[in-house]
Amino acid sequence: MPKKTTVPGSLKNYFCDKCQKVIGFQFDVRLPRYRGNMVSLINGYYVNVDGVEYPQDQILFILNGKGPRTFAQLKSAVWEHWNYRDAATLLVLKDGGLEKGEHSVIATVSNFEQYGYMPGKDEKRVADGGEAVTAQGTGFGGPAEPMIMTIE
Amino acid sequence: MAIHRGVSSYSYQNLIFDRKMDHRDFIRTVREDLDTDGIELIDETFIDDYPFLSEEFEYDWKNTIARYNMKSVTMDIYLDVLQFRDHVMNYAEATERLKRDIIIASRLGFENVRCLISIPVPVIEAALPTAEKYNVRIGQEIHAPMPLVLKPDTPNRLHFHAPIDEVDRMIEMIERTGTKHAGFVPDMGLFQHGLTPIMYAQALRSGAPEEAVAFLKEKKGTLPNAELQTIMTEQFGAEIVAKMGRLIMTQGSAEPKELLKVCPYILSIHGKFYEMVEDPTVPGGYYDPSTDYAEIFKYLQEGGFDGYINSELEGQGYCNDLPDAEMLDEREQVRRQHEMFKALGAV
Numbered sequence: 001m002p003k004k005t006t007v008p009g010s011l012k013n014y015f016c017d018k019c020q021k022v023i024g025f026q027f028d029v030r031l032p033r034y035r036g037n038m039v040s041l042i043n044g045y046y047v048n049v050d051g052v053e054y055p056q057d058q059i060l061f062i063l064n065g066k067g068p069r070t071f072a073q074l075k076s077a078v079w080e081h082w083n084y085r086d087a088a089t090l091l092v093l094k095d096g097g098l099e100k101g102e103h104s105v106i107a108t109v110s111n112f113e114q115y116g117y118m119p120g121k122d123e124k125r126v127a128d129g130g131e132a133v134t135a136q137g138t139g140f141g142g143p144a145e146p147m148i149m150t151i152e
Numbered sequence: 153m154a155i156h157r158g159v160s161s162y163s164y165q166n167l168i169f170d171r172k173m174d175h176r177d178f179i180r181t182v183r184e185d186l187d188t189d190g191i192e193l194i195d196e197t198f199i200d201d202y203p204f205l206s207e208e209f210e211y212d213w214k215n216t217i218a219r220y221n222m223k224s225v226t227m228d229i230y231l232d233v234l235q236f237r238d239h240v241m242n243y244a245e246a247t248e249r250l251k252r253d254i255i256i257a258s259r260l261g262f263e264n265v266r267c268l269i270s271i272p273v274p275v276i277e278a279a280l281p282t283a284e285k286y287n288v289r290i291g292q293e294i295h296a297p298m299p300l301v302l303k304p305d306t307p308n309r310l311h312f313h314a315p316i317d318e319v320d321r322m323i324e325m326i327e328r329t330g331t332k333h334a335g336f337v338p339d340m341g342l343f344q345h346g347l348t349p350i351m352y353a354q355a356l357r358s359g360a361p362e363e364a365v366a367f368l369k370e371k372k373g374t375l376p377n378a379e380l381q382t383i384m385t386e387q388f389g390a391e392i393v394a395k396m397g398r399l400i401m402t403q404g405s406a407e408p409k410e411l412l413k414v415c416p417y418i419l420s421i422h423g424k425f426y427e428m429v430e431d432p433t434v435p436g437g438y439y440d441p442s443t444d445y446a447e448i449f450k451y452l453q454e455g456g457f458d459g460y461i462n463s464e465l466e467g468q469g470y471c472n473d474l475p476d477a478e479m480l481d482e483r484e485q486v487r488r489q490h491e492m493f494k495a496l497g498a499v
Contacts, residue, residue, distance in 0.1 A: 002169040003472040003479075034165040035196035035230070040237050075237040083200040085171055112234040116270030117313050122233060122240040143472075 005032045005142040006107050007087050011149035013097030022097040025049075026062075027149065028087040029107050032142030036084035039063065039077035043110040043125070044133035047092055048146075050104055054092050056133060062089040097151075104146040108137035153458040155449065155498040157490055158182070158190015158225050160422065161197055163465035164482050168197060175209075176216045183220040185483055186490045191217065192226045192266075192420070192462040195256065203249075205256050213260050225460045226264040226291065226337065226420045229253040231271055246275045250290070251282040258286035264419045266337040269293045270314045273321045276334055283333040291337035291419040292322055296344065300410040319414065326417060336414050339422040339464070342406040346373050346442040347399055348427035350470040350480065357473060360396050364388045368399060377401050408447040415455025426467035427480070428488035437495060438488040449496040461498065463489050 007028035016023045029045070031037070042061065047054045060068035063082060068091050082088065090107060110133040112125055125131050135144055159182045167173040173181065175198040179191060196202050199209060217224055231249060233241040241249070250267060257265045265288055267276065276290050283290050299306050300319055308316055315321060319336075326334050347368075355365050364384065371380055381400050385393045393400065411418075424443075431437035439445070452461075463486045471479045490498075 002166065030169070034162060034169070035194050036200075036202065037196060037232055038235050040235055041232055078236050081196075081200070081202050081204075083202075084197050085168075112237075113230075113232050114234070116231045116268045117233050117240070117272075119313055125234055126237060126239055 002030065002032060003143065004147065005030045005109075006105055006147045006149075008147065009149065010087070010089075011098075011103060011105060011151055013151060014091055023095065024058075024091055024093040025097045025151070026089050026091045027105060027107070028089050029109070030087050031082060031084060031111075032109060032137070033113070033140050034084075036082050036086075037111065037113040039074050039080040039082050041112040042071065042074050042082070043112055043130050043138060044071045045090055045110070046106070046108045046133050046135050046137065046141075047090065048106040048135065049092070049098070054094075058093045060091040060093070062091060100151050102148055102150050105149050106135070106144055106146045108135060108141040108144050110134075110138035111140065112138070114139055153456060155452060155457060155493070156190055156460045157186065157188040157493050157498050158192055158223075158420075158460040158462040159186065159486055160192035160226075160228065160462045160464045161194050162192075162228070163463045163486050165197075166468050166479065167482055174198070175213060179216045179220055179222055181483065183222060185487050188490065189222045190225045190460040190462055191222050192228065192460075193224070193260070193262070194228045195253065196230065199256070203252050203256060205259060210259050217261060224260055224262040225462065226266050227253070227257040227260065227262040228266045229257075231268055243272065243275050243278070246271070247278040250275060250279040254279065254282050254286055254288045254290070257288045262288060264289045264291045264337070266291045266293055266420075266422075269295050269298055269318060273318070273325050276322070277325050277329065280329065280331050280333055284331070287333075289333045289335060289419050291335050292318075293422070294319060294336050294338040294342065294414070296339070296341045297405040298342070300338075300342065300406040300413055323414075323417065335417040335419040337420055337422060338411070338414060338418060339424050340443060340445070340448060340461075341404070341422075341424040341466075343404045343408050343448060344402065344424070344443045345404055347402060348441050348467065349429065350427050350467055351399055354470045354473070355396055355399060358395070360392060361388065364392055364396065368396065372400075377403055402442075404443075408444065408451045411448065411451040412455045415452065415457050418457055418459065420459050421452075421457075421461040422464045423461045423489060423493070424464045424466060425485075425489055426465075426470065428485055428492065434495075436491065438492050440489070440492065445492060446496060449498075453497065461493065465489075
């Protein structure tokens with residue numbers, strides 16, 4: 001289990017070219033284990049910045065050169081791999097983004113990568129609504145310690 | 153007939169995560185640090201765009217193996233049964249995935265694939281024609297808390313999802329079909345009876361009182377875990393014991409002599425360890441305080457095991473709260489384990 005899965009120094013505000021304003025902030029994340037897995041298995045991310053939790057529908061996922069996707073969209077990426085050494089970018093929608101200075105960032109993944117069959121849990125996870133995304137992450141959620149990052 | 157030495161890429165997971173080691177560095181490191189040739193690969197660590205193995209990676213892997221005169225022994229494969237998200241993968245789909253993995257392993261020159269213990273025997277049996285066609289053997293992992301031999305006090309359920317008598321079911325299938333392309337990859341964590349210094353140190357850092365850790369250090373292994381837990385609860389309170397529960401209850405699920413039962417079916421071995429410690433009685437010698445490798449080697453030799461034991465270092469997690477400079481030195485740890493392997497008779 002790696003020490004840090006949030007990539008240091010990656011926090012910045014997100015400027016939307018189309019709407020000509022800052023619509024949120026972004027930072028990079030790595031998989032919390034020792035191997036990659038299918039993108040479809042990413043169920044969601046618990047994101048807490050400066051004590052504020054962001055709901056799943058305010059978080060978008062960027063990987064493999066594709067535009068921002070919702071977690072619902074990731075479900076169909078059943079043959080797309082999140083390569084182990086690649087970082088994904090989480091785009092968190094927040095009007096005006098974050099203020100300049102230090103911020104405390106927690107991001108833990110809900111990932112359905114697992115050791116084979118888990119009867120009982122499996123059925124719950126494929127059911128509509130899947131499984132709640134919590135601070136502890138799901139399965140191997142990664143370290144929940146906050147990382148302090150700065151917006152220049 | 154000999155016990156050969158190798159390394160699983162799992163051992164270097166922090167170096168790989170930090171992008172300080174790619175597949176070429178991994179292969180070269182095993183040759184240069186350890187003067188041996190055994191290579192075990194976690195497939196989805198290095199194979200980008202899995203399961204679509206690129207020709208570039210295939211050629212580069214085989215070229216690097218050839219350059220350092222190495223051997224691709226075992227490729228570790230997985231089974232994410234929720235890949236399709238709208239349903240749990242059925243056995244036919246699981247078989248397709250296993251067959252695909254066998255073909256990937258064959259293209260990379262591996263002799264074996266290691267599948268998880270939770271891969272049902274009928275799935276393995278259904279993939280046998282592919283294993284035979286590509287001449288890649290399917291090794292089902294045997295991992296704690298799975299027993300090798302059922303006893304009256306064996307729990308009837310495991311915390312993961314495989315039948316308690318999975319080892320017997322697998323042997324039955326191998327004997328019934330007569331296949332030469334299926335067997336076991338036992339993980340030596342099966343025999344882990346004790347703890348190592350990094351575990352005690354982490355317990356202290358996470359707030360366990362010194363007296364409780366010292367007590368555990370002194371008593372672990374001298375009496376049954378349940379009894380130890382009761383005594384520690386009386387002495388230190390339930391809250392502290394709950395925090396230290398994982399260490400108190402650590403227990404293997406088999407005895408080294410039971411290796412004789414599965415020895416004829418072993419394809420390769422996971423040399424699981426957490427930390428190697430200097431042996432004060434032997435200059436340059438090391439031992440594993442948690443697992444009796446001398447006993448393990450004794451029974452492997454008695455059982456006529458001819459194959460690879462591949463290092464699988466798993467102690468990193470106990471040091472991840474430390475500054476980088478104090479974290480476990482993965483290369484040094486693996487080097488120490490190989491010194492022990494050689495001292496015990498591995499070539």
